[in-house]
Amino acid sequence: MWARGRFVTASRARLRAWARRQCWPAYLYLLPGAVVYVLFVLRPLLMTAWISLFDWDGLTLGTWVGPDNYTALLTDPRLREALLHSLVFLFFYALVPVAAGLVLTALMVRVRIRGLGVFRALLFVPQVLSTVVVAVSWRWIYDPDGPLNGLLRAVGLDALARSWLGDNATALPAVGLIGSWVMYGLCLVLFLAGALRIPRELFEAARLDGAGPVREFRTVIVPALRGETGLALVLTVTQALRNFDIVWNTTAGGPGHSTTVPSVFLYQDAFVSREVGDAAAIGIALTLLTLTVCGLITRVLREREG
Structure with missing residues (x-):
């Protein structure tokens, strides 16, 4: 044995x-x-x-400063304001596209649409276009003599016409809506692909139980698309926090500092004022912030799945 x-x-x-x-x-x-x-x-x-641990201009010999660049970063009121702007962009770049994508997916699941493949391709076009092209196009739309103000004047809403990107009150949400337009197509394509995998029996069972559109959305679509929702949130949150191209090519952080984001200061420190150490510190802090937020999103979604 x-x-x-x-x-x-x-x-x-x-x-x-x-x-x-x-x-x-x-x-x-x-x-x-x-x-x-x-x-x-x-x-x-x-x-x-x-x-990031040096005071360096990118050309001459750097001087060791240790964590001083990070201390200056945390105490700089301009960077705190820019971080708040990034948090506002989280709403426009992440929450609005994800919510819109889920709602539109629920509508498309209930109504059969012919040529759905072509429709998805058209919605994905903003993701394919260069962000510079997108920014320049929307800058023209928001121009005081552009199509948006022209439409408002045509319907008798002249009082609402303004310089959308030149007004401190409207510049930040105007740029944020550009991000919503760019990102919602990506979210919708992800959700539609996930919805095709949902067994039809689940929808039929929910309808037999008397579930309406809202209950079907809560009990069938949202739980089934939890994985796609997590992926969409990670992608959109990352884009919101590292946003630079759209901001720089529409307002360059203006008017004043009303649309500045950390990436704008990173660019200015690295290539304008030649404070490369400070720019590197901003980059590292922004990377850690992005990883932390995305990690929290992933953890919360995994706990709900469990």
């Missing part, structure tokens, strides 16, 4: 050793991607973190 047990233990050990040997080919397949990631993502990130 003892010999048999020893034989079984030895067999299991050999089996585990064989299984470990079989894993090596899989690691070799991952190696090219890992090398690219280390060279072009991890290495630059670590170099940026190292530069």
